[in-house]
Amino acid sequence: xxxxxxxxxxxxxxxxxxxxxxxxxxxxxxxxxxxxxxxxxxxxxxxxxxxxxxxxxxxxxxxxxxxxxxxxxxxxxxxxxxxxxxxxxxxxxxxxxxxxxxxxxxxxxxxxxxxxxxxxxxxxxxxxxxxxxxxxxxxxxxxxxxxxxxxxxxxxxxxxxxxxxxxxxxxxx
Amino acid sequence: xxxxxxxxxxxxxxxxxxxxxxxxxxxxxxxxxxxxxxxxxxxxxxxxxxxxxxxxxxxxxxxxxxxxxxxxxxxxxxxxxxxxxxxxxxxxxxxxxxxxxxxxxxxxxxxxxxxxxxxxxxxxxxxxxxxxxxxxxxxxxxxxxxxxxxxxxxxxxxxxxxxxxxxxxxxxxxxxxxxxxxxxxxxxxxxxxxxxxxxxxxxxxxxxxxxxxxxxxxxxxxxxxxxxxxxxxxxxxxxxxxxxxxxxxxxxxxxxxxxxxxxxxxxxxxxxxxxxxxxxxxxxxxxxxxxxxxxxxxxxxxxxxxxxxxxxxxxxxxxxxxxxxxxxxxxxxxxxxxxxxxxxxxxxxxxxxxxxxxxxxxxxxxxxxxxxxxxxxxxxxxxxxxxxxxxxxxxxxxxxxxxxxxxxxxxxxxxxxxxxxxxxxxxxxxxxxxxxxx
Numbered sequence: 001x002x003x004x005x006x007x008x009x010x011x012x013x014x015x016x017x018x019x020x021x022x023x024x025x026x027x028x029x030x031x032x033x034x035x036x037x038x039x040x041x042x043x044x045x046x047x048x049x050x051x052x053x054x055x056x057x058x059x060x061x062x063x064x065x066x067x068x069x070x071x072x073x074x075x076x077x078x079x080x081x082x083x084x085x086x087x088x089x090x091x092x093x094x095x096x097x098x099x100x101x102x103x104x105x106x107x108x109x110x111x112x113x114x115x116x117x118x119x120x121x122x123x124x125x126x127x128x129x130x131x132x133x134x135x136x137x138x139x140x141x142x143x144x145x146x147x148x149x150x151x152x153x154x155x156x157x158x159x160x161x162x163x164x165x166x167x168x169x170x171x172x173x
Numbered sequence: 174x175x176x177x178x179x180x181x182x183x184x185x186x187x188x189x190x191x192x193x194x195x196x197x198x199x200x201x202x203x204x205x206x207x208x209x210x211x212x213x214x215x216x217x218x219x220x221x222x223x224x225x226x227x228x229x230x231x232x233x234x235x236x237x238x239x240x241x242x243x244x245x246x247x248x249x250x251x252x253x254x255x256x257x258x259x260x261x262x263x264x265x266x267x268x269x270x271x272x273x274x275x276x277x278x279x280x281x282x283x284x285x286x287x288x289x290x291x292x293x294x295x296x297x298x299x300x301x302x303x304x305x306x307x308x309x310x311x312x313x314x315x316x317x318x319x320x321x322x323x324x325x326x327x328x329x330x331x332x333x334x335x336x337x338x339x340x341x342x343x344x345x346x347x348x349x350x351x352x353x354x355x356x357x358x359x360x361x362x363x364x365x366x367x368x369x370x371x372x373x374x375x376x377x378x379x380x381x382x383x384x385x386x387x388x389x390x391x392x393x394x395x396x397x398x399x400x401x402x403x404x405x406x407x408x409x410x411x412x413x414x415x416x417x418x419x420x421x422x423x424x425x426x427x428x429x430x431x432x433x434x435x436x437x438x439x440x441x442x443x444x445x446x447x448x449x450x451x452x453x454x455x456x457x458x459x460x461x462x463x464x465x466x467x468x469x470x471x472x473x474x475x476x477x478x479x480x481x482x483x484x485x486x487x488x489x490x491x492x493x494x495x496x497x498x499x500x501x502x503x504x505x506x507x508x509x510x511x512x513x514x515x516x517x518x519x520x521x522x523x524x525x526x527x528x529x530x531x532x533x534x535x536x537x538x539x540x541x542x543x544x545x546x547x548x549x550x551x552x553x554x555x556x557x558x559x560x561x562x563x564x565x566x567x568x569x570x571x572x573x574x575x576x577x578x579x580x581x582x583x584x585x586x587x588x589x590x591x592x593x594x595x596x597x598x599x600x601x602x603x604x605x606x607x608x609x610x611x
Contacts (some may be wrong), residue, residue: 023453027239034240038420052233055423059239060230066460075457076196077465077515081557083194086297091440098195105203109226112206112219116227132487139230
């Protein structure tokens with residue numbers, strides 16, 4: 001069983017890193033699209049209908065889906081001043097507490113996001129702009145996927161805490 | 174339960190969760206979820222939270238943040254800061270304190286290129302600090318200059334702090350950028366005056382930096398300006414399109430990011446590894462920022478719905494003091510929050526409450542935004558968390574302690590307070606440029 005959990009943690013870490021690093025390309029695409037819009041608008045008098053919504057959607061995807069990568073690398077912003085006061089042993093316990101509370105909070109958030117996500121899947125929402133894209137539908141589902149991703153990586157981090165295989169944990173949980 | 178008690182419970186919960194090290198975004202999210210469920214019940218509470226959180230991804234201006242972060246990451250890796258510093262060293266000529274003054278100028282240029290504070294202090298810490306220490310500069314003076322000048326990025330456009338403020342207060346980011354330019358330059362001028370006065374009074378604090386090229390006639394030294402030509406074009410492009418209204422802030426940020434890549438290419442420093450690392454660092458930075466935004470937006474959304482916003486606005490407007498003192502009280506609240514909260518959370522939690530009060534009192538929210546950014550700048554330097562000090566510590570030689578850095582920045586915090594007072598007392602310092610651009 002211990003080996004199985006370790007395998008899960010390894011697999012989840014790899015997935016998070018892969019997805020997170022892949023997301024970085026989305027930011028680059030987003031930058032290129034936004035810059036292209038300016039060139040098309042002023043250079044060729046041909047503004048697009050799609051650049052704003054596409055840039056927002058790509059950026060949102062990178063933001064939300066990179067959560068596993070950020071969590072795996074312990075890069076969430078937190079205050080660790082108490083560590084100096086309570087010492088490393090107590091702080092180690094606090095770290096588990098942080099991860100358990102965070103998991104509970106993100107599960108609650110995913111429950112909150114579940115209904116809106118299933119609702120838009122049953123009846124597609126459109127942006128109502130000139131492009132009238134499905135961005136609202138996509139973003140609601142994306143947020144739910146992001147929270148699930150977050151929970152899965154937090155569970156991997158908890159496994160690492162229990163098995164004593166955590167790496168550098170100087171950042172957040 | 175009255176709103177006063179709920180407010181108190183929220184504050185206590187936030188402090189307790191933050192104290193155990195829970196990430197700030199999750200802290201505010203947890204408290205907002207608990208408040209929503211306890212107040213509205215599970216079904217309605219979840220609905221409200223989902224609605225608030227969903228709004229975050231629809232904020233178009235917010236995507237300027239990863240663009241500027243990427244731009245800063247590319248510039249940080251391109252060695253452009255070193256070239257600027259070298260050019261300034263030769264152009265500045267021979268005078269006591271010249272390296273300190275040059276560092277301030279380079280910091281202003283770096284701030285105008287990226288709007289991100291952390292990378293700037295790291296760059297200056299790697300380039301200017303060793304130089305000043307090697308020349309025998311007073312260590313505290315050198316440290317203070319780097320932290321204070323590096324923190325100018327919070328104020329000088331295109332500051333990311335102002336982008337977030339503009340979103341939270343729903344005011345024009347372009348106007349905020351115009352309004353913050355002069356106060357930013359005033360602060361830089363105060364730093365330069367301080368450096369020159371200090372080294373004049375105590376010459377041993379800053380030996381004269383002498384490289385052969387500084388002895389050349391001024392016109393012969395002009396060729397060394399090439400180190401700042403590319404950065405100058407980049408600054409002109411980004412701020413030019415913003416101020417002229419040619420493009421949105423987000424598009425200007427995209428132009429800046431593309432421009433940074435081109436600059437790195439022209440300097441023959443553009444490699445796939447460099448781009449890849451810059452993109453990965455961008456993901457890690459903004460990936461943590463978005464959860465701060467989600468948590469803070471969720472919390473303030475719930476708090477407003479249960480009447481907390483009205484309650485706090487009522488408390489502020491019923492204070493038996495003049496309107497300007499209400500602004501001072503708000504600034505003090507921001508300062509106190511700055512001792513334990515991240516600036517993004519501070520903005521999203523306080524600005525939706527403060528901004529309507531500012532307007533009700535007859536003040537301009539753009540002016541308040543500049544004060545806010547100046548206040549955040551002071552928080553960047555102030556103990557116990559002053560992020561600028563931690564950034565410098567991460568790249569400073571081992572013998573430089575955190576305590577020494579905190580002591581070194583104290584005179585500069587005083588100068589920031591002077592700057593804040595000037596803009597508070599004379600709002601036109603901030604407002605004349607946006608009015609002129611209108």
